[in-house]
Amino acid sequence: MEENNKLLEDLAGQDYKYGFVTDIDTDTIPRGLNERIVRAISEKKGEPAWMTEYRLRAYRHWLTMTPPRWAHLEIPEIDFQDIIYYAAPRTDPKYKSMDEVDPELKATFDKLGIPLEEQMALAGVAVDAVMDSVSVKTTYKETLADLGIVFCSMSEAIRDYPELVRKYLGSVVPYTDNFYAALNAAVFSDGSFCYIPKGVRCPMELSTYFRINAAGTGQFERTLIVADEGAYVSYLEGCTAPRRDENQLHAAVVEIVVLKDAEVKYSTVQNWYPGDREGRGGIYNFVTKRGICKGDNARLSWTQVETGSAITWKYPSCILAGDNSVGEFYSVAMTNHFQQADTGTKMIHIGRNTRSRIVSKGISAGKSQNSYRGLVRIAKGADGAKNYSQCDSLLLGDKCGAHTFPYLESSNPTAVVEHEATTSKISEEQLYYCNQRGLSTEDAVALIVGGYAREVLGKLPMEFAVEAQKLLSISLEGSVG
């Protein structure tokens, strides 16, 4: 029997087909969710008992919850028993060099425009590439290790750094937080863990590429970033998924802990499959991202470029607990065709003289619906807190919708909160003017949208900004004329 399995594995490992769905044999468990499945996931990953218990507590709590319905989204009923909660590519053991990497896997990355080798060589980016649910490749680990920086998969972190994981996992986003956070805590398959020790400035951008691959498999990533006192790190996350008819649920959790005098920059370019022009298929992206500026003078900055997903529900947030801590949120969210996005941020001011800045740029095209939802909360003790919010909407065509839902809760009279909002359209006159200078309408729209999003794109690391600008143009194809 064992020999048979091995033979099958070998065969599966040799016989690859072309196509955008990578033909890698995946090690899946049955559909549905119950305590047995939760235990099975934990067991497959060889987790210690405390982790299994954590998952089970989350699962039991999840059973008492219902999906949130307050967002400006139309979400089809999701059958949570019809989802496969775990899939791992059969690629172990891990590779020492690129030569050992599965050629099919490499080809997939190439198609996505993510040449690992080039990135390693040119950009100096350490890539922890997540294929499906298990980390397949981690680079630059040694360089980082010399500085005491830990950058590894969550599975490895649970095994190798249990004290850090136990201390911080769920400390910013507890499983009681919301329905999808609870689900994630129960079934998360893998993700990334990053720890920057005291006083260390991470010398390179850390980057993780996520990708959904196995059909009908939910993707539940878990990311935890801890910047110890005086540390600095810039973390990039980018994701993209192949075309697919079946809706796919993606419910990730990202937690960031920023200690005294430390700084974390988290950038995302999100390009999950958005569904086709008729609104069929596409990823449901229900993500909880939150960071805490735990110590004084801590800084946390979120930058996101959202172009994909059929439905996006995502509010990267900052809890500004330390005095003088700073939270930032820069966002470009683009929706086209039948996409729906309800995204924004929460800035929770607790410490004194805390500052936050929100710059949100929504772009709606086709028949899509795009909402900004943002909360600024000033706690009683947050003397001298300041927030500035700017929420702009750009409409392409007259069948799409842009909505702004700002919430302000201030319990401190010394706080200064400013909010500005604009809505604009790309006018016929602007397009005609560009046309008369020789630009095609599509190029003109890309230029205007690029200009509109410039302030946010400028916050991204250079190579990411270029990629993001390209992505915006690609996502707008077919939205004009």
Next chain:
Amino acid sequence: MLEVRNLHATVAGKEVLRGIDLTVRAGEVHAIMGPNGSGKSTFASVLAGSPRYEVTAGEVTFLGEDLLGKSVEERAREGLFLGFQYPVEIPGVSMANFMKAAVAERRKHLGEEPLTSAEFLRMMREKAAIVELDSKLVSRSVNEGFSGGEKKKNEIFQMAMLSPKLAVLDETDSGLDIDALRIVATGVEKLRRPDNATVLITHYQRLLDYIVPDFVHVLYKGRIIYSGDKELAVKLEHEGYDWLINEHQ
């Protein structure tokens, strides 16, 4: 260079051009004058291919090819430039990026290599100097926060950048004070070459103090009712259009 034959056009079902004939050869400057509502700006827009107007009859050839079947951007790439009466603001898009894209399209059409960044920046500086355009403006968003005079200078700056075969300048002189008028007009004059041509659409003779036209045409009710040389403009300035209109009717 440009041959217009019996051109008719409508806007919202109303006929505004009612049979225009005009021939423009390389090296020439033509001024088109006429009272308000005579169809001057419509004529410029129809040449550029504005989607607001429908051509109902007639033909136009530009550089030996049919013009009316081409898109707005194709006409532009082939070397037809329209100086807008009301230049459009494009927030967020810097003049430099805008011109970079436009120049790239024109060069691609001409089969020329793309400019390097250094070449492009040098070109920007040179051309901005022609119209005394503040170099700070080119790093600002297209026309955003520009004064009326700056917008018009900016049109001529773009014309200089794109070196068109035919420039149609739609009331580039309107709303300009005397200094700006001089700068804009001498700018246009500096760009005059034996292999290009200009059609000036104007209300006032004063522009023609700086740019001496080879021909002056009077447009009235969608037709050119009279053509002459630069003396005609002077006469119109003194006597108005009534004598011509009476003669025509």
